Amino acid sequence: MRLAILVALMGCKGDPPPERQPLPTDTGDATVFTIDTADFLPTDTALTEPGTEDNVPDNLLTIQQSGTWSLSPIGGPFTDMSGTMLVTEYVDELDPKEPEYACEVVYNLTGQSVDDHSCSDCDFVFDVTFFVTKGDTGGCREPDTPAHEAVWQMGFDPDREVLVHNYGGSGVWVEWTEAQLTGSDLTFSFDLVMAIQVEEEEDDQ
Amino acid sequence: MLSCAPAEPGDELGGQSGSLRDDPLELPEDVEEIDYVRAVDQALAVVVASDLATAWRGHIEVLEAGDASCPPVFLGAPEDAQMDDEDALSWAAGCSVDGNDYDGFLTWTTDVPPGETSGSRTLTGDAQVTRGNGDVEFQFDGEASDAVTWTDGAFSYTSSIEGQVAGLAMFGSDSAVPGGFRGNVAIDTSSAGNLTLDANLFLFGEPLLGRFDSIVADLEFTDECSEEPVGYVGIRGTDGYWFDVYFLPRYDPDDGTVDSQAYPYEIIDDAVCDGCGHLFVRNVQIEDVPLVCPDFGGVRSSVTAPAVDEYVLTLHDPPWETE
Numbered sequence: 001m002r003l004a005i006l007v008a009l010m011g012c013k014g015d016p017p018p019e020r021q022p023l024p025t026d027t028g029d030a031t032v033f034t035i036d037t038a039d040f041l042p043t044d045t046a047l048t049e050p051g052t053e054d055n056v057p058d059n060l061l062t063i064q065q066s067g068t069w070s071l072s073p074i075g076g077p078f079t080d081m082s083g084t085m086l087v088t089e090y091v092d093e094l095d096p097k098e099p100e101y102a103c104e105v106v107y108n109l110t111g112q113s114v115d116d117h118s119c120s121d122c123d124f125v126f127d128v129t130f131f132v133t134k135g136d137t138g139g140c141r142e143p144d145t146p147a148h149e150a151v152w153q154m155g156f157d158p159d160r161e162v163l164v165h166n167y168g169g170s171g172v173w174v175e176w177t178e179a180q181l182t183g184s185d186l187t188f189s190f191d192l193v194m195a196i197q198v199e200e201e202e203d204d205q
Numbered sequence: 206m207l208s209c210a211p212a213e214p215g216d217e218l219g220g221q222s223g224s225l226r227d228d229p230l231e232l233p234e235d236v237e238e239i240d241y242v243r244a245v246d247q248a249l250a251v252v253v254a255s256d257l258a259t260a261w262r263g264h265i266e267v268l269e270a271g272d273a274s275c276p277p278v279f280l281g282a283p284e285d286a287q288m289d290d291e292d293a294l295s296w297a298a299g300c301s302v303d304g305n306d307y308d309g310f311l312t313w314t315t316d317v318p319p320g321e322t323s324g325s326r327t328l329t330g331d332a333q334v335t336r337g338n339g340d341v342e343f344q345f346d347g348e349a350s351d352a353v354t355w356t357d358g359a360f361s362y363t364s365s366i367e368g369q370v371a372g373l374a375m376f377g378s379d380s381a382v383p384g385g386f387r388g389n390v391a392i393d394t395s396s397a398g399n400l401t402l403d404a405n406l407f408l409f410g411e412p413l414l415g416r417f418d419s420i421v422a423d424l425e426f427t428d429e430c431s432e433e434p435v436g437y438v439g440i441r442g443t444d445g446y447w448f449d450v451y452f453l454p455r456y457d458p459d460d461g462t463v464d465s466q467a468y469p470y471e472i473i474d475d476a477v478c479d480g481c482g483h484l485f486v487r488n489v490q491i492e493d494v495p496l497v498c499p500d501f502g503g504v505r506s507s508v509t510a511p512a513v514d515e516y517v518l519t520l521h522d523p524p525w526e527t528e
Binding site for chain 1: 317321527
């Protein structure tokens, strides 16, 4: 390329060549490019990082939340509740002999019934207080894990057999867990497996 | 024969503010035939419809159309992502389910502060979901955010999108934006009638009125005039001509600032609160075309906001299959 430019520059300084190159002749066969009038939807064809070429995640997080409510008075209408809840989370496999949880939290629950609420599908609604008695919620990845001394407005929807809660007090009632009411005992459980990114520990050696 | 604005005293540019053009402007042949009111109405409908609420509905729809393994939903950032956001959810895939091909990645967050009837959310990524027949079901490449607050039935809403948004999951044939768009659009509005639009969009698919494929809007309704905003709307023809309609001046022409001189407000001698704007083509005022009076009342009344429950997305009741 440099040589070509140099030759070209040198050519500018000198006299014109004695014989000019003949102009190309018209062969009559013009190439006509057609105009694409179709609707064009551009697609990004670049490599999409961090997209993966398969849909099998390397790591999975298992989230389990379960517990019981004891409702009183027996026979209802219920005005008080007490109970417990266990939250565990672990990555990939759990060794049953030496279980190692990413998060293991035990709660005591207490609650008083709420008459003035907006859950039209609920048989009963309680203000439930979560007391952490063991563990720390800091290691739990589930973003809506109740914090210590958090108070949630929760109700039981008998038609769907689920516990629901007033999300953040926003007035939006969302499902919390499946639940079964037997007499004055309510049991609930929730299991979820999610893909998760686990950062590899740096090797100092 | 159309005429351009007469030269102002001392103006050597023949009234062509912001332009170095000193030759006569060659106007499009159909400049007198275009229904500018309809074109601007449609352009404003496009801008108002280009919010995150619309894109989010498509995002949720393709999540619902997946199964438990495709696309895989991550708690936090997807694998190999150069980002650190444990509070986000995301999917990253190259997989198919029920004839839909998922490709790329998306990351999103939602937040509903405790005790408040407000919410905010973000959507970021480069993802496409394509039907088996090749139709694009969902395409999002860019980043977006929005926030809403509801108080006693009244709302305030802001939305910002920068990127490319398209797909049948969001923009059907009856949509104001049937083909989707590329560009940026910011909306700030409320049920009290406030409305600010800042947009620069290229439209995919059929142009507006079969004629206009791009929109620029810089509009703000103020307390001084409820009938007409300050700012302008520009629509670009497929022939490359920009048609701009200037409403009340955003800047005082006498300011002498770069901003004030970037717009031809000094040429408009009757900028009054009447709901009508002046047409310019390539920055030259077209006086033989009547004032353009869009349906601003319709635009303002068409603005809506998402309910707070659209911002509640928990792992306990997710829109995607979990088993």
